[in-house]
Amino acid sequence: MPLPKHWLRRMAVLGALALLAALIIYLAEDELNTVVFVLLVAGVVGVGAWMLLAPDELRDWLTGRQVYYGTGTAILTIIVIGFAVAGYSLAEQQNLVRDLTDAQIYTLDKTSVRALEQMESRLAFGGFTARIVGFYNREELRERKSAEYLLQQYAEKSTGLLTLEFIDPDIEPLMAQQFGYSPTLDLGPLYLVIYNSSGNRVTIEPIGGPEEVLISTAMLRISVAGQFKVYFITGHLEYSAQSEAGLGLSGVYTTLPLVGINTDTLDITTAEAIPSDATTIIIAGAQLPYTDSDVEKIAAYMASGGRMLVLADPPYADPISMVSPNTFMLTDDPLNRYLWDEFGVRMREDLISDVSSSIENEFVIVPARIGPSAIMDDQLQSLAVYFTLVRSIEMADDLGALTSTQAAYRRDVIYATSDDAFGETRLRDVNLEDEASFDADSDTAGPLAFAVSIRLVNELDSDIQPRVIIIGDTDWLTNDFIDPQSGIEGIPGNIKLWNNTIEWLTRYSEIASIPAANRTDLLPIIVTNQEQTRIQLITLVLLPGAILAVGVLVWGFRRQA
Amino acid sequence: MSFWTIFKREFRQYFVSPIAYLVAFAVLVLLGLSFNTDLNYRITNSLPPNGAVVLGNFGFLMVFFAPLLTMRLFAEEMREGTLELMMTMPLRDVDLVMGKFLGAWGFYTVLLSLTLVYQGILLFLTNLDPNPAPLQTYFDIGPVIAGYMGLWLYGGATIAIGMLFSALSDNQIVAGFLSMSVLLVLWAGDVAGLVPASVISTDVVLALRVISLQAHYSTSFLEGLIALQDVYFYIAIMMVSLFITTRLVESRRWR
Structure with a gap:
């Protein structure tokens, strides 16, 4: 059928x-x-x-x-x-895009364009090319699209040497492994890769997330690779640069390379001279005095336009632990003498007590006075910086008569104590548990400078531009204060002081730092309870109610009609 | 009789129809809840204001409300037999379709403009000056302007798709259900990547994202970006949908 x-x-x-x-x-x-x-x-x-x-x-x-x-x-x-x-x-x-955000966060800043140009001119010189590689799996296609808006702008401004590539790490896990990408590490999905003329990868520079400041900074790191080097001086029981302990300096030592500044240690007692590639040297909390020979090497380096950060703790011996007293930068210490003769600053043999501007006890100091130094900016000025066991700094300007050498330099106080502070000189008698008492005969009355920056008065006219920052405390820079890896949240003020210090000394910011997009820091919205009730009334009752009422009226009229 | 006559008739129709008021009421209640919830969250968590949040939610609501606005446009005319009557009049099919579409889009524009109340409230509470006085919050109006432009285009695209299904069936419920389903798929295409690879391949996910209504809105307009490709996408969706709708109406002459 x-x-x-x-x-x-x-x-x-x-x-x-x-x-x-x-x-x-x-x-x-x-x-x-x-x-x-x-x-x-x-x-x-x-x-x-x-x-x-x-x-x-x-x-x-x-x-x-x-x-x-x-x-x-x-x-x-x-x-x-x-x-x-x-x-x-x-x-x-x-890819025509109009950025309506007030801060133009999706539009490349001039400094970003310059960073790209700088990188490409360096790449072109060696026949290299660059590629931004982004790792996004199929679940992150929205994030990838968002990133593309920004990355495309780099590709468009490029002379053709920069390309983009997106890789799904789930489909190409080996490639992800080669780049060191792992979604669990939270390092961000972007990498800047440099290829040689044969097409082989020569550098993989992690970028992080799709943010203009990170991308451009990575480009600058490529451009300035090898130009900056900071040496941590050793040989006199300085704080350990590589130590990850709370009093170590690994937090700063290991993070500098992440922004393109190489780091190394240098035993000044055995080195013939400070290496010529040293952008800055750091003397962090030595316990023993420097010899004349050491100071000669430093003086030679500074005479050629060197940069130096000197951190010195008070010559104080804890009576409980009975550790040998710190003998670094005593009055007749060759380094202290050199700093005085050349730059007009020297460390005093004291321990600052400041009851008016301190936390926990009078020896943990928060600066009461902030000077107009070159490293100070609005952000640093607004943040609290903590110093533990601090010694004061004497400046030649306070004595009035300056030698011609001292007069060639400009000394700016970065931080000083309150008027109530004083420098306790009877260090053998100090017990940190008890309150220190001021002795007018021997102690120095506040306010006391304890962080000073020094540069030539006519720096711009000089071919040689030495710079020094001297601070009467080392603890503020240790992992306990700076490095969140140590288990303690880094103190924003201390981190910012470090960043500004190293930037001013190396002049890194002038060459290789990208200011973040000038997005205004958005303040939280503040609404009173009364306002909130009114808003709820308007948006939940009046507005929909009015529409409903008109609808009912219309319906009523239509029924009558 | 021109498309202008049809447009006026359709536009007026919305203001004498209880369903349009009910849709507007429901949209405003839901957006009001969304606005207040977000505002409360921002106050509690000390966050800056964001006028684009309520716009994002409006986009999602349109998946359900666009079919309610469009399902009757052709289906009702077909069921009552008035479409045949209109086709005997000196009126081009394209004028009929465009008139109805612009009428619906016009009503949607009025509905969208009502949501400016939320932005007005945020403006009242904040400041447009990028360097506000202490304790005054700055309100970046850029993403809001872009968001409204995107939402307006997005609404046009959802209405055009809704009209297409209205022209497919003489049953309003069927037309509404079909367009709602398609809009939901086009909306969810943006997050298709969350579906395991064993169910749909990455190529399909990528294809779904290209035609997704949300994908061309959430990562651009709502962020303060107006991208040519996204503007074009919505215009293209409208044009193609209206073209097919016109052909469907026209097909009644030879079916």
């Missing part, structure tokens, strides 16, 4: 749908899998049965006006869709 025609028609429609589904799945999956095969068979059976068992319908359909008009409409529709898709592709290639 033949199948009814309306059944055959339904089979044909279902068959056509199955064929369409098979085509879509095949195009998407790019393989003839079981589902595609089953749909294909079902489609052929459905359409084939209708064609074979109802040939008269097939003939009528093919010669009917529905096919005539329908085919024309279908072709026209496909053409329109084709044009739309082509237009979209063109629009996508143009």
